[in-house]
Structures are given as structure tokens and as C-alpha cells.
Amino acid sequence: MSSDANPGIANEARAGDAGVGSGSISQARAAHGIGGPGPDHDNDGYAAALAFEGLGVSRAFGATQALDRVDFDLRPGEIHALVGENGAGKSTLAKIVAGTLRADSGTLRLFGEAYSPRRRSDGSAAGVAHVRQQLSLVRGLTVAQNIELGRPRRPGTTARRPWPRVFNASEARAEVERLAAELDLSVPADRIVDDLPLAVRQQAEILISLAWGARLLILDEPSSALGPLETEALITLCLRLRDEGTPIIYISHRLPELAELADRLTVLRQGRVVTAGTDVAAADLRRIAELMVGDISLLEVRRPDLELGEVRLEADGLLLAAEHGPGLRDVSLSVRAGEIVGVVGVAGNGQEELAGVLTGQLRPDAGVVRIDGTEVTGSPGAAIGAGVALLPEDRTAGLAADFTLAENLIARRVADAPFARLGVRLRAAVRRHARALAERFDVRPPEPALRAGSLSGGNQQKLMAAREMERDPAVLVAAGPTKGLDPHAGRAIRDRCFETAGRGGAVVIISADLDEVAELAQRVVVLSGGRVTDRFGVEEMTSARLGAVMAGLAWDPSGEAGRSPAGSGAPGATP
């Protein structure tokens, strides 16, 4: 694509490529003159005052050089995508910009001024907001209460009330409502944050950081747990914030959304910059993909022929009342050996509960779960014994962050033969096993003695997968199995899902990522309001049908209901 010749054309072509045509966004982009190194960026004023600039930033953790003399800058009014394989150093750089971590060396400048934050609160006082995937809203409080809690002190502003600082509920509520209206978000001020869906909680956190005077926003994998519609809303929000003058550092492994919203792109590999601030508009999609992941051909799906066997997992008439969300209302599901079933739906429609009940962790109010004919309802011990493996949606529920890699990897079989004798753990055997297993699943670095919590997000996911999928499970329940993984690592885990099924396992994939479901599953089940509202073979999975059913409407092929969700991850291109 000869995009460098005419940025305008490139822009249009790009939108077409991505299969996206949301009017408001294109307009917003057009209005802002995105589409190449436009006049904005050449403007002297901008060049003089970059929003952020880091020169020669290095940071080591023990023997790991997480960042090695990295140069990175962020222009005002741009979205700068930070990409790279798992463990490349993206989150580390984000934390350094936010002030959570200190660089070993290098200089930072923020809006033209020297910037050397010593802690996170210095960063937020200077107007840097860091929204992590693990959101930091305080549970049990409302959004309005959260806006007041931890509000940074800013020199020269009255952002923080003078002493005595009394919590003024109506003022806080008004502030949330005003900002929500301004940003066109439906964030309720008076709801306890636990009761809100993830996407809304994320919006609340962004809203709060703006209320606290954020001038620069860092989003670390904000979309990894979102579905296509929610991702679309997030993109709209980001573009809007950018257009209103808040530059954004955006970390993600997902190409389509980056193509849609990023202005420039920096690629990190093993702590080094390999591509610095390339113009996204000027490059074509394929080129960006190559920059991001190297050899694209390795990512091709090689879907094995799976032979179906006996029913292995059987759930019948599951009923569960939940504290938040709809729970489960009469869900039945059976999965055969060699079968992969995808469960799709907007997050918070009973997915978490379903995963919990299928693996015995939650006892349903009614209904039974059987594995190979044995009842395991509500008994995690029995389920494990029957060969259940679980990759939970929330990574913090699946790993012991303060334990070492070795201790984590042994968790399912501490007392088993080579790893313990007479009730005493044999550490050498455990360590050997850990190294081999970590290498097999490409956990980096594969050091048995490392703390699991010190791994990068994607490598934690791999670690968890290694523990659960090490020995062919009878039943694998995987919620977002490739969440946070770079494309190659994601490919590897998906192949392992195929392998598990190929060896006679029954696999349930619960995912907000429809592409993932389309790729893995033979059969799809739609969960909405705690009910199964539709079931179909994967070949019948179209974005129109999904959009309608997920929104809770009945599927009517001829009717109006089938409007397209037009999500970046929508399976428009699936066979």
C-alpha cells in the first residue's frame, strides 16, 4: 500500500481493512486530521513540548534487564501504542512513567519539564494516570466515594479540598455525573463498584483519573477482558479523550484495535526498542502485524480433525443465585470427548458462575455436574480427582503470587510420587520438574526459584496454563485462555487446547474474544442473563446472529434484530 503518498487515502483504506465503519469514530478521526504525519505533529509548539519523553531508560530486576536504554516519547494529542511480546518490558515502562517503579538510569520529561517521580502518588499529582487491568477501585465503595478517596494533591489547584476535608457526598456525586455526561458514559455515581460490570468499572476508573486532573493516560491491556461491543466503546472513549487533548499510551496485543485507534506504534523486544514510534496510518496492516509479531505465517490456524467420543462433562439444570449479576438459570450443557464448546456472551452474564459450577468450586442451588458419569457437584476435590482443569478468568485466583514458580507448578500434585516422600517435599525433584515444565510452556524466564508474581502478565498466564494443562485433563474449563498473551504465545495455548481435545478431553472455552471462540470451538453456546439463549455450530456463527443473541434478543434471521455489533474482534471474517 503506497500510503506514504497520500495519507488521506491510506486512512480510508485502513478503516476498510479493519472491517470497521463506525461513523462517529471515522468522523472523529477525520476531524482531527489523523492519517499521517499531519500538520499537528510538525507544529513547532508540539515539538517543543512533548507530553512525555524518556531517554535511555533502563531498569533491571536482578539478572533480568527489563528495559535497556529505551527511548520513548508521547506527543500531545496522540495515542501511542506500546506493543511487544510477553515480558518485553511494556508494563515496566508504563510503571516507570506512572511513578510506580523507578528507573535505574535515564531521564524523563513530562510536558517539557524534568520529571522524576519517586512513587505513584508523585505521578498522579503530576497528572499521569495509570489504569491497569487489575483495576484499583476500592471495593465496597461507590463510584462517588472512590472519586474522593486518594485524590492527589496538586500544586496550584483546589483539586483537593482544604482542611478539614469532609466527604461531601452530593458534591462527589455531582462531579461523577457531570464527567459522565461530558464523556457520554453511563457510569452510575451511587452504585457499589463491585456490582458494576468490568467494562463500566474500567470507565469509572478512567473517569476518576480525569477528575483527578490526569493530563496523560496509560492504559495497560485495557481490552484483554472485553468483548467486541465493549472494546468498541473503549476505543470511542479513547479517541474522544485524545481529541480533547489527553494523550494516551496504549498497551495491547490486539492488532485490529491498534490499527483503529493508534497514531504511532513502538515495539519492544526483550527490553529494547526495535521499532520507535512508527506512524500507524502510514503503514499497512500487514506491515504493522509483522512489526508486532515477526513471522505472521506462524500464526496460521492449523485446525486438527477432532474425533468425538463419549460424553465426558455433563451439567444438568444448573440453578444458582449470585450476589452480583444474574447467576445461572437452568443451564444444561454436555461436552463429549474431543469436543470444544465455546461459551460466549457479554461479561457478567453468568460466565464466571458457570466456570465455577462446572469445576465443582461453586455448589449450585439445583442441578448436577457429572464427569465421566461421576457426580462432582459442588466438590472441587472430587472434580480435581476426576481430572478437571481450570483456567480462571481472574488470574489472581489461579496463582499464588508470593510462591515461587516451582511451588506454583507443583500445586496440583504436591504429594505425588517423585515430588514428596513420607509427606516431606523433595525440593530438588520439584525444581527439576518446574524447569522442564516452564520451558515446555515457554514461561520466561523459566527459573524455578522466581516468585510467580514477578513474571510479566502474559507469562503468569502461561504459568497457570502449564500447571493446569500439564497432564491431559479429562475436562478443561478455560476462561479467556489466551488473555494477555502475545500472538505467538496465544497460538501455542490454543494449540494445546486442540491437543487436549485431541487426546480425548472435553474442553469448554469461555471467552469474550469471539475470534478465539470461532477459531477453537466446534459448537457455540450463548449465555445471556444466566440462561443459554442460543446454541449453534461454529459455522453458523455470524456477527449479526451473535450481536442479537448476546443482547438478549431472540434470533430472527429475517428481522431487524440482527444489527451488526461491528466490533473490532467481531468474527466478521470467520469462515
Add this chain to the structure above:
Amino acid sequence: MSTTAGDATPTDSGDTAGHGSATGGTGGDGDGALRADTTFERATIGLGTSLLAVVGALALGAIILAGSGQNPLTAYGAIIVGSFGDWFAIGETLARAAPLAVVGIGAAIALRAGVITIGAQGQLIAGSLGALCAGFVLRDVPAGVALPLAAVAGALFGMVWVLIPALLRAHLNVNEILSTLLFNEFAFLLLAYLLNGPLKEPKAITPKSEPLPDSVVLGDLVASTRLHAGVLAVVVIVALFGLWTRSTMGYRYDLFGENPRLAHSLGIPGRRIICNSLLISGALAGLAGWLQAAGLLQRLFVDIAEEIGFFGLVVAMLGGARPLGILAAALLVGALQAGGLHMQATEGIPASLSDVIQALILLGFAVRYAPQIAAIARRAVRSISESLSAVAAWGRPGSAPGSAPGGSQKRPEGS
């Protein structure tokens, strides 16, 4: 309580939660993370910094001493003489360290499992009563039989004293901090009643029991010291704790403390772990009571527990909840207490001032192990905050208590 604290990459400890102390130390948390081999072999603050902290504490103590008209040098000298100056002093130090280590190990097992108990004080009293009862029953039984039975009685009484809080915690999620604190009070009042009534030595002016019968009394190890044979039992207990930290069962308890949700999903029964870890800590506190009653004092006094129960928790934390760490911390606290008493006696320094000096020095030492203490404290804080949020949830319509991550709503938890 903030969800920030549990970020997937724990270097984030930074701002919100209270364990920022781990970052920015001279040792650097990153290095420690790499060196770590097991859960609790975590970073220490660099030697330079920690020496500085101890010296700083000593200097501050010196200022306080000087301010109240004492000579700091002779005062500090008295602490050293009183703790290590001669055989008697060393005997004092060891005899004081012994029950501290035992209580500390019990507290450590519970802490590692994410259960925080401050009931050792009451359990210790119960254990000493157990030793006394055993003594009365086994008056004429040969010492070889009576002695171990008295120890068992001490452990059993300690266990019984924690039984109700344990069951309340495991099944009704009643905060164990509150309940064990109340049971301390019960134990103290019961002891005071017994020593003023049924168990009072008839002719004594102050309330105290009759001496324990010879058959259950632990003999002196070294003549003309108060060092008794019970310290040998302590060595065994420390060794057993070392084995515990290496055992598969200990691993499960640790895993439950570190991540209750993961433990649950692996079929580890949480209720049983909570219950058992409280019972184990109760038994060990009871054994400490036996050490006091059958070893050091050989009869019961109202203040037989001193503050061993609480300092046991200090020892567990300071020792990083690890066997050798606890041993070292118990010796440190024992030495400070023995030395502090000596300082009071020889230098005429008031007891309150002596306590302040002891606490300062402990604080100085605590700096070195700050990261480890923080790691343990995180678990303790989580268990506290879970209890609190369960209590808070009662006030909210539509939400049931016990919904915290480690809670047990809708969970079978086979027990």
C-alpha cells in the same frame, strides 16, 4: 482492602497499601525476588541500613535515658550483663526465650495459613492449669510417665481453650481476633478466681497455687540458674516446625494463606485449615504454659503468662515465620527482657522506661526483616479486612456476609 494491593505484578505495592516499605530499600526488592527459594525466604533490608536502624534505635534510647537522668552507657551495659554476663544471665535469657519460641511457632503456623490469633495469652494460662491438674492427678506416678503426661495436658488445655473460637471462625466466620481476645480475658479471670479460691495455697498472702508435685517438675539443667530441662523440648519443637515447612501438609496450609481462592479450587479444605491452625497454635501456647508452670516457676501465679502471648506474636513476625528466624527472634526478645530486668534492678531504672528501651531496640531489629514482616503482615491484614468486610456486609441489604474472596459463601468446603 483495596484491590490494588493484589495486582498481578506485586511490585506495584507502592502507593495504596501499607507495605510500600519493601520497595526502595538498599537491597532492592527485585534482587530479593530473584534470590527467593521458598515462600518465606524473602529479601532482607541491606545490612548497612539495618545496622543503621539498630544504632539509631540505641541512640534514641540513649537520648531518652539521658533525658530522664540516667547514664545510657551503664544502662546498656546492664542489659548486656543481665542477658549474657554470666551463666545465671544466660540461663535467664534461655528460659525466657523458650516459651516465646514455642508460642511464636504456633503463631507462625497460623499466620502462614492467613489466620491471626492473639489468644496465646489465654491458652498459655489454660496450659499452665493443665500442667497443674496433671500434677495433682499424677502426684505419685513416676516422673518418667508423669512428666510427658503433664506436657500433653498443657497442650490439650491450650487446645481446648481455642476450640470455641476456632469453630466460630471456621463455621460462622466470627473474627478470631475478637474471640481469642475475649477468651484471654476469660482465662485471666478464671485463673485469678482459682488462685484466690480453690487452688490458693492456704497460708500464702499473695494469691498463688501450691507448688507442683515433684513428679511433674522439670529439673534444672545448669546448677544455680533457672534454666530447666524444658528448653530441650523447645529444640525438638523448632525441628518439627522445620519439618512442617518442608511437608506437603505445611505446603497446603501455606497455599491457603497465600491464596484462599486457589486453594479452594485445588480442593484444599479451607475450614479445616483454619480450624486446625488455630488448634495447633493453641496446643503450642498450652505447651508454653506448661514450660512456665512445670519449669520456670513450679507453681501458678496470677501473672504466670506475663506478656508471653503477645511477644510470641512479635517473635513470629520478627522471625519471618521461619524456624531459625523465630529461634533468633525469641533469643533476642528473651535477652532484652532478662537484660531489662537486670537494668531495672541494678541501675534503678523504672520498669516503664526499661520497656520503652526494649521496644525501641526491637523496632531497630525489625527494620532488617521489614520485607518479610510485610509479606506475613499482608496475610494477616487480608484476614482482618475479610472479617471486617463480612461485618460491614451485614449492614447492606441484599448482600450476605462471608462474600469476601476467602469467605465461604456457597462453598461446600468439605470438613
